[in-house]
Amino acid sequence: MRRERAQSLKHVAVPYDSDRAFLDLVVPRVRAALDEDRRVLVINRPSRLALLAEALGGDARRIDSRPSSAWYGHPHRMLAAYHEYTRGRPTLVVGEPVWTGLSEPRVQDLIRYDSVINAALAAAPLVMMCLYDQRHVPEPVRELTPVVHPLLLGAGGETASSLFVEPHDLVLDGDHAPFPEPGPGAHTVRFTARELKRLRQTVGDYARTAGMDRNLISSLVLGVSEVAANSIEHGAGFGTITMWVEGRELVCEIADPGGALDDPLPGYIPPEPESPRGYGLWISRQLCDRVRLRHEGGVSRVRLHLSLDSATSF
Numbered sequence: 001m002r003r004e005r006a007q008s009l010k011h012v013a014v015p016y017d018s019d020r021a022f023l024d025l026v027v028p029r030v031r032a033a034l035d036e037d038r039r040v041l042v043i044n045r046p047s048r049l050a051l052l053a054e055a056l057g058g059d060a061r062r063i064d065s066r067p068s069s070a071w072y073g074h075p076h077r078m079l080a081a082y083h084e085y086t087r088g089r090p091t092l093v094v095g096e097p098v099w100t101g102l103s104e105p106r107v108q109d110l111i112r113y114d115s116v117i118n119a120a121l122a123a124a125p126l127v128m129m130c131l132y133d134q135r136h137v138p139e140p141v142r143e144l145t146p147v148v149h150p151l152l153l154g155a156g157g158e159t160a161s162s163l164f165v166e167p168h169d170l171v172l173d174g175d176h177a178p179f180p181e182p183g184p185g186a187h188t189v190r191f192t193a194r195e196l197k198r199l200r201q202t203v204g205d206y207a208r209t210a211g212m213d214r215n216l217i218s219s220l221v222l223g224v225s226e227v228a229a230n231s232i233e234h235g236a237g238f239g240t241i242t243m244w245v246e247g248r249e250l251v252c253e254i255a256d257p258g259g260a261l262d263d264p265l266p267g268y269i270p271p272e273p274e275s276p277r278g279y280g281l282w283i284s285r286q287l288c289d290r291v292r293l294r295h296e297g298g299v300s301r302v303r304l305h306l307s308l309d310s311a312t313s314f
Helices: 019-035 046-062 075-086 104-120 139-148 193-210 214-234 280-287
Strands: 010-016 039-044 064-067 091-095 126-133 151-154 157-160 187-192 238-246 249-256 290-296 299-307
Touching: 010 019, 010 139, 019 039, 019 046, 019 091, 019 126, 039 046, 046 064, 075 091, 075 104, 075 280, 104 139, 126 139, 187 193, 187 214, 193 214, 193 238, 193 249, 214 238, 214 249, 214 280, 214 299, 280 290, 280 299
Parallel strands: 010 126, 010 151, 039 064, 039 091, 091 126
Antiparallel strands: 151 157, 187 238, 238 249, 249 299, 290 299
16 A cells, blocks of 8 residues: 655656757756745756747746756766755746666666655655656656656646655665675775775775876865764674776775665755754765665675766766
8 A cells, every 4th residue: 555645746757759848848847946936947958948938938047957968967966966055945946857868877876866865855845747748758758757756747737656666665676686796906905993084095096096186186085984984883883995097087995894784765855954963875876977886695785876077978
């Protein structure tokens, strides 16, 4: 039986198949939100933003427009930006990534974060309309649209999705598959609490030798340090880090024999501002391109992926 959803968030999938359908579904709801004195944020490619601005006329000056390429460039930073933008004021968000040309990891991460929004922004006074142009959306995304959105919007209005799955229950392809073995030339270092400073130096040196952009090295070192500190505090008190290069990205795996995480959405939900704990994975997800977790054979593994170059490797 599905649980009743009492939170403030209204998270709606909006499939459409023409420019006319796009305007018919979006324009009335933007105007209604402006009439209700809601802040309105529209995230889309420039041609869609221009089309909407023309239809809104003078009201276009009252909305905040952002390009999809910038807003969706890093899924976890996107989630953090939503938290900041929607804090304390009723908001309508109308968003649409550009799915064409994205790698499979990026597509999967965007789908997962679309699901996580249901938990992370549950209490926000927010209506979020997620648009899907059926002419260009990949089939796997189309299939999962009703799975990660509790509501669907069509010409006949809103309906509840019978396929909706709560974020902590969502399983995507490969989620339970074991991690592949580290790549050739992998370097492993053991660490304890007394060796964290030396660990940070080792990671920085490895990244420099691998050719990582110097502006990214501090992000990698801090991301690794946060996860390693978590391993020491909440795990066995020691662990190992294995580093290697895959293509144009550097991968760091922190392994901890201390036990599995009991958080169903580890690092996806920001800690409360007054909390002294819970920032490790939240910070690491913002600093790195991708963070993946597994628990295998009594060992927790966290893999951090970061591009060697200033542009993301996704």
